[in-house]
Amino acid sequence: MEFSRFTGKTLEEALQAAAADKECSVEELAYTVTEEKAGFLGIGRTVEVEVWCEKDVRTFIRDYIQTYFENAGLDGTTEIEQDKDGFYRITVDTANNAILIGRAGKSLQAFNRLVKSAVSAQFRKRIRLLIDVNGYKQDRYEKLTRMAIRQARDVRRTKVDAVLDPMPADERKVIHNALADMKDISTKSEGEGAARRLHILYTPGKETE
CATH class of the missing domain: 3.30.30 (Defensin A-like)
Structure with a gap:
C-alpha cells in the first residue's frame, strides 16, 4: 500500500x-x-x-487479510470496528475456521500477531487489534470467565493461590475483569511473552466497591 x-x-x-x-x-x-x-x-x-487516516488502516487490514486468504486458498469475509480507544476488533467469517483457529487457538494467535506486525510496520506506529474467527474468541472468553470464577472460589475457600496456564493478553484481561470485584481475591500476571501466566491470589481484607 x-x-x-x-x-x-x-x-x-x-x-x-x-x-x-x-x-x-x-x-x-x-x-x-x-x-x-x-x-x-x-x-x-x-x-x-x-x-x-483511520480509514486507510481499515482498508489495509481488510486487504491484507483478503490477500492472505487468497494465497492460502481460503475463503472468508472481514468486518472491522474501532472502539473509542483506537482498538481494532476484526471479525472473520470463514468456512475454514479450524485451520485459522488451530489447536487451543494457537494458529489464531499467530495470525493475530502477523496482521498486527504488518499493519504496525506499514503505518509506523503500534496498532492494537484483535481478530476473532466465527465467534471463537467470544466463546473462549465465556469459558475462561466461568473457569476463573470457579478457581477464585477455590482459592478463597482454601486460601491457596492458583496459577493458570499461559495465555495471551486479551484472555488474561478477561479474567482480570471478571475477578476484579470479587472479595478477598486479586490477580496479577507474571512471566514474559508466550509464557506469561495469570495468578489468582488470596487477598484477605480486599473490599469490593
Missing part, C-alpha cells in the same frame, strides 16, 4: 487538500512532510506531505 501524497503552498494547505480528499477533518490525519521547496524569494514555495 502506498500512502497518498498532497502538495500545497503551505503545510496547512496541503493538509486541507488531504482532508477534503479523504473526507475527514485535518485533526484525524497522520502525516509526514516528504518534500519542502523554498522557491525563489518565497515565490513557488511548496510543501508535500504523505498522509493517512
Whole structure:
C-alpha cells in the first residue's frame, strides 16, 4: 500500500487538500512532510506531505487479510470496528475456521500477531487489534470467565493461590475483569511473552466497591 501524497503552498494547505480528499477533518490525519521547496524569494514555495487516516488502516487490514486468504486458498469475509480507544476488533467469517483457529487457538494467535506486525510496520506506529474467527474468541472468553470464577472460589475457600496456564493478553484481561470485584481475591500476571501466566491470589481484607 502506498500512502497518498498532497502538495500545497503551505503545510496547512496541503493538509486541507488531504482532508477534503479523504473526507475527514485535518485533526484525524497522520502525516509526514516528504518534500519542502523554498522557491525563489518565497515565490513557488511548496510543501508535500504523505498522509493517512483511520480509514486507510481499515482498508489495509481488510486487504491484507483478503490477500492472505487468497494465497492460502481460503475463503472468508472481514468486518472491522474501532472502539473509542483506537482498538481494532476484526471479525472473520470463514468456512475454514479450524485451520485459522488451530489447536487451543494457537494458529489464531499467530495470525493475530502477523496482521498486527504488518499493519504496525506499514503505518509506523503500534496498532492494537484483535481478530476473532466465527465467534471463537467470544466463546473462549465465556469459558475462561466461568473457569476463573470457579478457581477464585477455590482459592478463597482454601486460601491457596492458583496459577493458570499461559495465555495471551486479551484472555488474561478477561479474567482480570471478571475477578476484579470479587472479595478477598486479586490477580496479577507474571512471566514474559508466550509464557506469561495469570495468578489468582488470596487477598484477605480486599473490599469490593
